[in-house]
Amino acid sequence: MGNLKGVLKTGVIVALASQIYINLFTSDFNISFGLILFPVFLFLFRKLNPYQTGMISALFVYILRIFAFSVRYGEYSTALLAYLPELFSYVSYGIFYHFLNRKNIQTDLTKFFMNLIICDFFSNLIELYVRMQWKLFDSELSIVGMIFMIAIARTTIICIIIVALQYHKILILQQDHENRYRKLLWITSQLKTEMYWMEKNMDHIENVMSNAYSLFENISNDECRDEWADMSVNIARDVHEIKKEYGLIFRGIEEVIDNKLHDSGMNFKDVVKILKDSMLIQASSEGDNISLEFNISENFYTDKHYQLMSIFRNLIMNSMEAIGPRDNGKIVFRHTTDSENHIFSICDNGCGIKTEDSENIFSAGFSTKINYETGQINRGLGLSLVKDIVEKQLGGKIEVNSKHSQGTEFNITILKQILNV
CATH class of the missing domain: 3.30.565.10 (Histidine kinase-like ATPase, C-terminal domain)
Structure with a gap:
């Protein structure tokens, strides 16, 4: 379900981006920004299914183009056939992308760049081939070279965007790691202080244990009866001091956690x-x-x-x-x-x-x-x-x-x- 939501969101964004375009060769053949964002989303969100994303994007682009045409000219029947070939572009791009990059070739940017050129070139070639009534190679062979140059230019833009996004992500991660390291260093220094008091109290605890055992021996052997009361009071006083010290330690640690560990998530x-x-x-x-x-x-x-x-x-x-x-x-x-x-x-x-x-x-x-x-x-x-x-x-x-x-x-x-x- 989460993946389907991602596909739908991508389709909507690509459709909106497709409204930024220039016309080439024929009045209805568009070089749009949508085919730049489309592979960028496929790269960033690896769980997107290229088939589904291509089909949904194509459908949304088609619907949005017809809507924009009807708003501008007051009718839509002409747009139904005029924009239909553009469906082939996104669907075929998704198919080519899936087969060329299914082995996670995105980790090799050079191969990824070449694969995107192939995806862009053949998807546009298929659209233009359908749009020009299957006569592309009969009379307009020179167009093929232009489509290839457009594929290189658009793929270059795509890779620049991807590299820029990755670099930005690295910078954010570095800043986040630096902030966490500074926070960790501050917390460690504070905890070291509390550990000092805990170590100090270990001596008190040893004294209490020693005095308690001495009292136990005296009581067991019925010796030094006149010292029992004083020894009991001393033990109680030492335990109270230890409790007070550990109360302060606990409060100090609690303050460290409350003040410094409230990250957003x-x-x-x-x-x-x-x-x-x-x-x-x-x-x-x-x-x-x-x-x-x-x-x-x-x-x-x-x-x-x-x-x-x-x-x-x-x-x-x-x-x-x-x-x-x-x-x-x-x-x-x-x-x-x-x-x-x-x-x-x-x-x-x-x-x-x-x-x-x-x-x-x-x-x-x-x-x-x-x-x-x-x-x-x-x-x-x-x-x-x-x-x-x-x-x-x-x-x-x-x-x-x-x-x-x-x-x-x-x-x-x-x-x-x-x-x-």
Whole structure:
């Protein structure tokens, strides 16, 4: 449905652009701006079907030309036949474009340029051939050379427009990346300050633990009874100080997030691209030979990109840890939609989850992952965090299907009205 809307919008714009033209050879043969915008749209929006776009554009151009003619001259019967051959131009352009560029030749601008010349030349040749009652090669062979020169000139304009748009897009992306980098740098510096206070409080916590244990020993051994009250008061006072310090830290972090993370939003495809690039770097840095596959059904604009990134990153990291250093590890990220929801799934062919562990995987601190070389155990906060973001912040639902030694699949459902801006 989204692709059909794009085709219709393109058809309308091309039809409007076709009203800018010059006449050549015959009074009804037009060199229009519409055939410049037509391939530009096909290049920029790769999901547009060239067949459909060509036919819809041709139909809209035909209708608009007849309407303009009737408004100008007060009748339309003459225009019905006069503008009919122009239908062949757009339809044939779409057909040629599809066959010449179906292997995504747009990445090679030189080949793309040559292909557009062919599309433009033959589509105009077909229109003129029909318009001149199939006598083009009998009496007007010199016209062919002129059509070829027009094809080169118009294709040059098309490529200049495309290159200019790409350059403009790169500039915008660079500015956006610079702004995000400056913002990230500011946030990091602020968080470093809060981390200093957290490290400072670690000493207080150690003192509290030590004093509490000393009090426990004294009570257990019934020793120093006259010091119990003072020790209890000291412990309570230290806990209060720690609580106050962490309250300030939490407020500082909250201010950083509230002030600096209120971006207008991002396209979902950009979120996925950043996610994919970062996860490939992560896998490469750890020496894991894991293939990552991303399938997206449609793009959408969202202001919940930070939450989505946290969800997907934690789940993919979890999958990478479950796979470990294997040669055939695979993680598949899939996005689909229904009438009301976005549906995300992340599945892997890792070690899976044991039946006795499945009820606890979303509990904070629970982890089955341990590095036997270092003795370090995973913090076990990733899945707990994911569940909290999905259900409490985004009002969604998360489910897990897993078979031990075969793999795991997480499925997340979130309403479109929550994610879409």
